[in-house]
Structure formats: structure tokens, C-alpha cells
Amino acid sequence: MGSPARGPKKRATSLSFGMSVKHFGYIAFVSSPELLCSPAHLPVPSSQDFQIKQRAMANLLSSAPIHASLPDCFVFPPDQRPPASSQAVSLPVIDLSRGRDEVRRAVLDAGKELGFFQVVNHGVSAEAIRDMEAVCAEFFRLPAEEKAAFYSEDTDKPNRLFSSTTYELGDEKYWRDCLRLACGSPVGDTKNNWPDKPKKLREVVEKFVEPTRGVGMELLRLLCEGMGLRPDYFEGDLTGGDVIINVNHYPPCPAPGLTLGLPPHCDRNLITLLLQSTVPGLQVSYKGDWINVESVPNAFVVNFGHLLEIATNGVLKSIEHRAMTNAALARTSVATFIMPAADIPIGPAEELVGEGNPPRYRTVTFDEFMRVYKTVGARRESVEKAFKL
Template sequence: MENMLHLAPCRASVPDCFIVPPEQLPPAASVAAVSLPVVDLSGSHDEVCRAILDAGKEFGFFQVVNHGVSEQVMRDMEAVCDEFFELPAEDKAHLYSEDRQKPNRLFSGTTYETGGQKYWMDCLRLAFTFPVGDSTSEWPENPERLREIFEKFGVLTRGVGMELLQLLCEAMGLRPDHFDGGLSSGDAILSVNHYPQCPNPSMTLGLPPHCDRNLITLVHTGPVHGLEVLYNGDWIKVEPMPNAFVVNFGLQLEVVTNGILKSVEHRVMTNSMLARTSRAVFIQPKEDCLVGPADEFLSEDNPPSYRTVTFGDFRRTHSIVKLKSSLNLTTNLKNIQMKDI
């Protein structure tokens, strides 16, 4: 627990283990002429399908509004997350673990190799099944309403993700239930990332450039800037929108579509004035689910670009490569996909 950033006194400088070499920390584009597309789920069905596909092809990211998760649920989630990180250290010490295999844990300063680069973030990561059942029994008991609010937020957010996948199927000519079953029924992950105030944001990162290794991710970013997306070789800042989810495609979706849709690198910057907390739900396949390009995207002129492997094998290989490469902060994780297994 001594590693938890949010429990430490305010620092006057960034410790050496968090410092990123300047050449590996290019600034975001100075001209904010590009912004992520916004998909309004209250629009006409055909327009929504087309908007999701267009946004996915160009950015791999978009923001979604009028998604059906109420403002009250979002506010309750924000409040209980703040309450959790404000708890005394002794009330959450039992949750702390550096064991990456634990489904439910509190950890800090993500490390990609022993003694390697650390990042300016504390994280509460929890897993749940769907239907939920007793999969929340090992979640934190404090604050008092945490389990109730987290479960409601997780289930509703996962539902939005599944709706988006179905709309994407229709837009791409897949059967509507293509992503049902094993491709989406692995443990869902609810990740609460807390980025404390940083004395010098120009020297470190909250999270390094990476692609999500799951199927699809939905993030409620809150009002503080921090998320940046790689677009045409430049980093663009994501402008937070009230009550919106930022949606991005994971590596498994790129594989299923044989590269038509891309999983795009993104990173998180820190802030010297404000702490930032984001809440994300990751939808992923079952460990034993075979993931490969769908037949609908294959032909004699367009052979498979990726091998078909189980999601479990992919995750293990993905972690090994990350450990060996230390990411170098600029490595494109799409190169660690099925082609290289």
C-alpha cells in the first residue's frame, strides 16, 4: 500500500521511476481541429449504424450519448468512486495486490517490466460475470453502497456495449448475434483509474500508449481532460462530454473484422491542478473462445491477416511481449496480435 499515489503526501517533484524520456512523450497536436465523432443513439436506426461504422473505420473511437444509462447512475458512480479513494488506507489495504492474475485488486503505478517504467495512476479493477450472480462477492464492502452502485453501472454499461456491437453487426453485414456467446461472455472488467495531481505533467504519463486487448471498451471519463487518441500520426485530446461514454474498439474486434476496423493507440496525460478518475467497462471473450477473422470478411483476394487462437492464449502472449519490450512507449500494440503468435 505504500506505493499508492493517492495516499502519499503531495510531491514537489516527479520521482525518477515515473519520468518518461522527452523523446517518448510527444505533445498532443496544438491545433484542436479534430474531435471524436459523437454518436447519438436516439437517432434513426440506419443513421446510427452508419455513424458507428464510419467512426470505427476512421478513428477506432467515438463518444456515445443518449445511451440509456441515466444521469443519476453516472453521478452515483462518480460519487462512490470518490468515496472509495478517500477511505483510510487501512480500510482498503486487504484489496492491494501486485498479482496480475487476481481478478479483483487495487494496485498502483502499472509496471511493464521488473524495475521498469511506472505510470501516474492508482487502479481498482474488479471482474464480474453476466448474469452477475455471486461474482461480486469479493468486491469491496466499503463504501456501503459500492457493490450496489458498481453492479448497476457495470451491467447497464455492458448493455450499451452489447447494443453497439449489434448495431455494428448490422452495419457490416454480420448476423446481429455474431458477438453473442463466447466472444463477449468472458468476465467483464470494471476498472476505476484514479490519476492524482501530478507536480509536472510534462515528465510522466497516467497510462502509456496502448491498444485494449479486449473486444470493446466503454469509458466514462468525467469532466477532467486527460485521454488522448492517436490519429493520423498526431495525438488528439478527447474533449469530455457530460454523461457520454467514450467507446473504443479492442484488438479482438480488429481481428474479427480482419483489420477493417482498427484498435487504435491511446494514452492518458496527467494534470497538475486536478485529480482525474475514469470508470471503464471492458467486454471480452471467454478464455477458451477461439477468435479469428469472420468468414464474411474473407475471400480469395482477402485472406486472413490474423491467426485464429483462443483469447486466453492471446492474453498470455500479449503479456509476455509487453514484459519483454517494456512497450518503449511508442510500440504499436497492434503488432503484437495474432500475426505474431
């Protein structure tokens, strides 16, 4: 998302960004607007690891307990700022414990109408959800020095902690820290690549990700049945990549009307299941407006990625959404992404192409898709233009 031309930015006027002074290595670190907005940091020894940790402590919003002012690099042009208020809408809430025919119709109808819906009684226990939300929030409360050990600016690294987002093309930063975890199959083979703090993080994530992936796969089977595809169409390589978990953390923001937690974007994968937090913040594009998604206890918010739109020849669409900030409360959400294998070709299903309904998208591998996605940004129009026939 490009940024309109505008004059030089003024320096933030606040004396400090929380005035959080921490000692790390040989020098004192002060979390400040200048550090957050500038690639230039305090002089450090030549050790690459040391420099990365210094950048982590400078860039991570969760490094400072209080944010007294909004650094200029987070301030968006007026036409990109969130409105003062938006309508709150209850997405369809689908009870997966109901009869299969009823659930199949509800999932397909909601998917076609909104591209977003919520599911309850999905089989992931309330305890697993509660533990996952708690340990993720606890991670971002760790001392800055401990979080910094997992920080990386390498966008190809599957497990890392970073700030803002990696798929936008403008100069603005987004009010978010993110812990990204890759969960292979079996999960036990990859959990040693995750942070070892908090103490129970690996155990809790492992117990959460397997049943959550199962919910995603069951939803794909239901959608296939509703569209006339064989139920196991998405089994195997089409969902054979690592499950990716994004733990998104949005600290209290001093000026929520001037910035965003995440930009308008569509997901890159097949299907996403989100624990959206009791703190509001998710907005979905609907009929030219942005609507707030109400929180439902123990529900997953479900939406479709670009690749599912390609695979279904546009029957199901990837819908833009974004994350808001607020001044009073931190918000931590957990997004679980079902991904394809990297080199598998993905194109419109033959059953969904025919006379009067030609293929709308070209066939691509996930690797090729991601190269384009990183180049053009995550907006729906840009990605659709790149792959539409």
C-alpha cells in the same frame, strides 16, 4: 515499451512525498519517493498480509494527500514525454436514440475513420453515471489503511487494487492507481468479491455495469449489421467472459510534463466504454499525432480492442491511446471492457474473408492472446506483429 539506455538515476531531492505519516500495525509509514521507486521497504514482521499492506501503502499514489515532487522512477526519457500542448478534437458524438439506419452508419463510419467515438442517449441513466463517478472517487479518498486491504500484486487476480500498469516492459512507472473489478453474470454472484467500502460501492457498481454492458452489446450488433455479419455474431462465448471494470485514478501530479498516467497502448478486449471524467486527460493517436479528447457530459467514449480487430479481419482497428496527468486536479475515469470467454477461439469472421481479402490474423484463444500481450507489451505494432499472418 523498452527504455533507451541512460545513466544512473539521481535520488529525488524532495525531503518528503507529501510527508504523510501514518501509523499502520507496529511502525510509522512515511510516503516518500524512495519507497515509491524501490522494491525495498521498511522492515516488517514476517506476516505476508502485513508486508502486502505495507507495500500497498508505499506504492499507492492515493496514499499521500499531496505529492511535492516527482520520484525519478516516474520520469520518462525526453522522447517519451508528453508535448507541451496538443490539439483538442471533438470525436464524433453519436446519438443512439436516432433512427437505427442512421445510427448504424454513424457507428461504422466513425469506427473505421477514427476507431474512437462518443455515444449519448445510450440508456444508462444520468443518475447511475453520477453515482458511479462519485463512489469511485470516494474509494480513492478512503484512508490508506482501508484501501490497502484490497491491494494485490498478483496480476492474475480478477479483483484488486494496484498502481501503475502491468503490461509495460520498461522501468518507468505510470502516475495511476487502479481498482479492477470482475463482474460476472449475474453480477450479484460476484459483487461480494468487491470492496465493501465505500458503503454503497457494490450497489452502485451493480446498477451501473448491467446497462453499460447492454450498450456495448448493442454497439456490437450495430457494427455487425453494418459489416454484413448476422446481428448476434458476438453473442454467447465471444462476449461470455466477465465484464472488467478499471477505475483509473490519477492524482494531481507535480510534474505532468515529465510523466504519463498510462502509456500508449491498445486494449486487449472486444469493445471498451469509458466514462472519461470532466477533467481532461485522454489522448488518442491520430495521423501520427496525439489529440486530446474533449469531455461530453454523460457520454461514453467508445473504442475497439485487439480482439475485435482480429474478429473483423481488420475492418475495425484498435487504436493506441494514452492518459495524461495534470498538476491541479485529480482525475478518475471508469473503463468497462467487454471480454470473451477464456478458451473460445477468435479469428477473422468467415463473412469478412474471401477472394482478394485473405485472413490477416491467425485464430487464437483469449488465454493465448493474453500470454502474448503480457509478454510483448500493449503497443499496437508489437501485438499486431505477434498475430498477423
